Amino acid sequence: MAKTYKIAVIPGDGIGKEVTPWAQKALEKAAEGVADFEYEQFDLGAERYLRDGSILPEEEEERIKANDAILLGAVGDPRIKAGILERGLLLKLRFDLDQYVNLRPSKLYKGVTSPLANPGDIDFVVVREGTEGLYCGAGGAVRRGTPNEVATEVSINTAYGVERVVRYAFKLAMKRRKHVTLVHKKNVLVNAGDMWQRIVDRVAEEYPEVTHDYLHIDATTIFLVSNPSRFDVILTDNLFGDIITDEAGAVVGGVGYSASGCINASDEYPSMFEPIHGSAPDIAGQNKANPTAAILSAAMLLEHLGFDDAAKKIHAAVEADIEELGSTVRTTDQVGKDILARI
Amino acid sequence: MAKTYKIAVIPGDGIGKEVTPWAQKALEKAAEGVADFEYEQFDLGAERYLRDGSILPEEEEERIKANDAILLGAVGDPRIKAGILERGLLLKLRFDLDQYVNLRPSKLYKGVTSPLANPGDIDFVVVREGTEGLYCGAGGAVRRGTPNEVATEVSINTAYGVERVVRYAFKLAMKRRKHVTLVHKKNVLVNAGDMWQRIVDRVAEEYPEVTHDYLHIDATTIFLVSNPSRFDVILTDNLFGDIITDEAGAVVGGVGYSASGCINASDEYPSMFEPIHGSAPDIAGQNKANPTAAILSAAMLLEHLGFDDAAKKIHAAVEADIEELGSTVRTTDQVGKDILARI
Ligand SMILES: CC(C)[C@H](C(=O)O)[C@@H](O)C(=O)O
């Protein structure tokens, strides 16, 4: 009998609400016969916050933690000051559930038009650290609002936190084209950059088949445009990972095709899967958003639970859909139905 | 009689040595009859460091300060640990000479092939803060090399430092298409981001003709690929400015066409002009590097000293050269001669 997995669903804001149901449907259909899913819906995000002021009540966070995995839509609303939902909900989950690997594949699908004139074959994965760096919330301000204000932001990096994500990247490279590129800015951020480089060099010795190189973050933004095929596994910190995965999303034809996993690779807490696009308030509620990234995040969830064949079904369906219909303007529901029909 | 200006010349490393003489020649020819230049050469960079261990001796820095402006080639050498020359020479000059505006125009010239399929008209300027943020060198490491190592990097941002560069950006926008885009990551870096936004909003009130908007750094990397024409003046901090100007350089067909000015807009110290490309050790000494960016940095120097007409001569010569010969493979010296002949 198929085992039942408990999935926490946080549709969140804007188009998150429209695309997440399609991720759930794809999950069920792809895993038919091998796994069943029991959903627990969480009403978190902008509307909840505006209604009763709560962002992530402790009791609800505990219930989320009791699930086997999390599907997240998108978080963010222009009515709410920047940072409140991001730090109070999304980043709080990533940190509290110790999701230290933020995994973001970028692939140029056949049928998708890249904004690049000669994109070549693009197929790489960014392994972004998810629980350290400038995202810790360390920092503050003095004399706020005066001409003498000083505001600081502190990037905290630990050998413990860096080593575990470095190991993940090298292990992942073994299943791929066996090349890791460390991205940092070690000529300026000499303390953190030096530590990252030393740990990469040390772990690399355990993976003699994997080659590795180093690029500054600024040079990386050039290569993503001029030669994205050069990348296999990109390994980087929290902020640099945030930046280059958006650029990578653009290069493969839009963040509408990019999914991500916030992974607790030690399995102490559930991992979380989300499209990398935001809540897109400008098109929300209009049945316009592309659910492909959300559906691909369901595939990542399946892989994480060990259902590689089910995940492959979703990938194959998405690839076929994009190749045939990628350039057709369709509603959210139409794309969802078209992909479902192929799973 | 034409006034004589004293220019400190720091060719630096690699291709810096090959392109800088062309910047000097362009300077002289464009300003013929209106300004004369007296050069003081400084032997600083990798070779000097490897020879006698000095990076920027105080006495030489004092002599640099006594000049009216600085022409810099490029700094960096693979034989030297990342950070030593960058922080000891390039960043030390930017900080000690209080070059708080790092000005980086991006323009897609006719005749240059952008890697984008539909680049559109690209013509914007990045106003990057140059003396604060994560570039301060604040940070450190404890338990270095152990499993308990912690490394920090601190971004320091002051109202004083932010306001002066914000004012510069709005003033510059008045001479252009009157639009300023603040780029930050205020949903995560809430202390610094909030201060930047408040200061922008306040200064904007003094410029009712200038419109302004805000983009997260991650979204900016998308727009630079998908719609770079949307930008006029981009205003941002030191690290984000570093990142997006390299991406912008790629989008306009390569950093070979991108010059920059490290400007002390209060004129207490000389400003410094440099191509944004690096020392490119892979092609150094082969007469292959494109001197166009260095020549354009000479034009920025002329504008800074108030010689707008002379600067325009260089711009016109570069534009004509690229339009006619941009796609021809030429040596450094050939490109230099071709541009010189048109000034
Ligand atoms: C919403 C924001 C806090 C988040 C981040 O910066 O990590 C987003 O940009 C992402 O990449 O998932």
Ligand SMILES: CC(C)[C@H](C(=O)O)[C@@H](O)C(=O)O
């Ligand atoms: C060499 C390096 C320190 C420098 C920087 O980061 O500012 C360079 O990348 C630049 O953009 O001028």
